[in-house]
Amino acid sequence: MQAVSLDDMRAVGAYLSGHFLLSSGLHSPNYLQCALYLASPAAAEAAGRQLAARLRGHAPNLVMAPALGGIVIGHEVARALGVRFFFTERWEGVMTLRRGFAVPPNARVLVVEDVVTTGGSTREVMAVVEGQGGVVVGVGAIVNRSGQENPFAPLPFAALLEVQIPTYPPETCPLCQQGLPLEKPGSRR
Numbered sequence: 660m661q662a663v664s665l666d667d668m669r670a671v672g673a674y675l676s677g678h679f680l681l682s683s684g685l686h687s688p689n690y691l692q693c694a695l696y697l698a699s700p701a702a703a704e705a706a707g708r709q710l711a712a713r714l715r716g717h718a719p720n721l722v723m724a725p726a727l728g729g730i731v732i733g734h735e736v737a738r739a740l741g742v743r744f745f746f747t748e749r750w751e752g753v754m755t756l757r758r759g760f761a762v763p764p765n766a767r768v769l770v771v772e773d774v775v776t777t778g779g780s781t782r783e784v785m786a787v788v789e790g791q792g793g794v795v796v797g798v799g800a801i802v803n804r805s806g807q808e809n810p811f812a813p814l815p816f817a818a819l820l821e822v823q824i825p826t827y828p829p830e831t832c833p834l835c836q837q838g839l840p841l842e843k844p845g846s847r848r
């Protein structure tokens with residue numbers, strides 16, 4: 660079984676090289692938009708199967724992911740595991756389980772993300788699970804760009820693709836110094 664490759668991402672425009680202005684205000688030579696990769700249901704399903712295969716051994720009986728980015732891949736992982744899928748969403752700034760979703764007592768929850776950068780939203784989902792009496796048994800992501808092998812250690816973690824994407828403040832951006840034009844991601848046609 661093959662993990663996702665950067666070439667797969669590039670082929671569908673989900674991974675770009677150039678000089679990009681990020682929403683954070685930082686500049687970067689690369690831009691990753693996992694939603695473009697997941698736009699192919701076949702690719703999403705295959706990624707879900709691969710993550711499920713890597714994490715099935717921890718016996719999850721529920722998958723949870725944060726909206727919006729985690730919804731498609733979370734659903735596919737749950738499909739591959741044959742378990743239910745809930746998503747959390749931010750409500751007045753706080754990660755919350757709404758829509759009647761409730762973590763059953765003693766649920767063994769796998770938390771799934773599209774991209775792990777700082778791991779912040781993943782940890783917020785973990786807190787929701789634990790707050791409702793569930794147990795987080797592992798974390799899965801399509802892309803790990805945290806720079807750490809397992810940002811959630813000692814919990815089990817699996818990612819299909821490891822990517823390092825440098826970011827620079829505009830003042831010290833080497834791409835600006837080279838005079839490369841700055842693009843806003845999504846503005847290419």
Ligand SMILES: [Zn+2]
Nearest residue numbers: 686832834835
């Ligand atoms: Zn720059």
